[in-house]
Amino acid sequence: MEASEGSPQPVERLLATADRLFYAEGIRAVGIDRILAESRVAKSTLYAHFRTKEDLVAKYLHRRSDTTRTRVTQAVEARAEQSPTARILAAFEVFDELFSEPGFRGCPFANASAEYPHHAGIQAAIADDRAWLPALFSRVLAPVAGEAGSGLAAALVQLYDGAVAGAHLDRAADSAITAARTARALLAAYEIP
Incomplete structure (x- = not known):
């Protein structure tokens, strides 16, 4: 076998x-x-x-997170010589690609959280995933955003969250593009180059 x-x-x-x-x-x-x-x-x-099915689920979630994290981080870092706004928008370009993939079914972490709201190992894998994107955005914004950086990063993550939900629940093929336009406007309002 x-x-x-x-x-x-x-x-x-x-x-x-x-x-x-x-x-x-x-x-x-x-x-x-x-x-x-x-x-x-x-x-x-x-x-x-894997001792239990839940251990397999946690590993599945870590694997999903690692794959997405690598893809997004590489796109952002490929634009290291460009402006912070261009680097942030690179992440939204990857999100657009992800949401357009065949079989897209929303956020695997939201889905897992709904199915296992109290399992410590699964919730830890979800928390780990939820930490990397705000950290990435904060790192990109730190040199230019000052104290507003963490709040701005949190707002950008909420744009991502809304885009994922819109892409899945509303079948909105352009949800990441709409989120990117909103991100651009938000960054301009904070005068982020």
């Missing part, structure tokens, strides 16, 4: 399958047996790496 030569390692197959199914169908709707069957991974391998 485990692996054929040339296929990804069992844990990677397990995580990729869990990621695909949890995001597309919901975490509670997908059972461990289905993940094992579709990933072609033995139950002993699963439990050697």
